Amino acid sequence: MSSLPSGLEDRVHDAESLARFCTSSSWVAKTTGRIKHQAFLPAPDDDTSVYRVSGMSPVEISSHAEKHFVDPENQPHKHHGAAIVEARNVRAAGIDTLAHEGPPRHANLRGWPRHADPELQKSKRKEVATIIADKASFLAKS
Amino acid sequence: MPEPISLIVFTAVGMSGAAGLRDISNRRSGLSDYAKYVTHEAKTLVEKNDRSLSMIGPRGAALSDLMDLKGEHSYRGWDGAEAPPVSSVALNRARELIMSLPSSIPNPELAVDPDDGAVSLEWYAGPSRIFSVSVGLSLRMACAGIDGTDSWHGVAGFDGTKAPDFVIQSIQRIIA
8 A cells, every 4th residue: 555645545444534624513513513414515526525534633633624624825714623434434325535635634525426417416415425424423623 | 744664663773673662662651642653653563573473483493593594604615615605595495495394393403505505404303313405596405314224315396385295204204
């Protein structure tokens, strides 16, 4: 296995923890802290951006976001914490996790369902994202 | 000639909010004819507002949450990527769907979808018991649910008046 600039292996293992930074407060249930499926829905480029955070403490994860989860002007994106899920649960839902460094430790959730009918495509993606979110936990910002 | 209602409302709300309007509507003694007119009109407005709130009833909290969504999601890229802003059309249609729900259906939790800025209504009845419907610009709403090891998805049409059977049945399935 070859190494990436971060030192991580280029293959994301099933047991690895992935962090999806929640940029909307509406993605986290107010009363329970439950992660909602919106946190995992893909961007218009059909990828969901995550970070590989196995072995990192909550403070280290927050610090990583401050440094690498940034906008084009290098300013940290505002976020409300992270949805944490294991790669095996993402793959069990039919989505792959592929390392993609630009930012260190960055990976993409790829392989979202497609359909010619946009609402049907969205409904299928909602189903998959709901299955993933059901296995995720919320890590508040440190 | 008495001032128009709009000026009365502007003055009361501008000075002290809805409480000011209610205070004017409760005045009783030592009033001139003009003051009596203002009091009467304020009382009419308060009664109409109270009737509206009673019709909203238990959906008030959900509608309030709906209005709160706009602030955080009103610009492109609110998700740190390319998420479109939540539209007023989606907010209005979400309000219509909330108001069309039978009283036996609990209030949903709300969120905004990053792929298209749609408003999502979600019902959660415990681990692996979730159903959600996304309300956007189209009359067709994307829906998905999980119930234990079962999961499903579909599209439901909504004309703004009657909540689709597919949505009601899915919610009832997971809250049963």
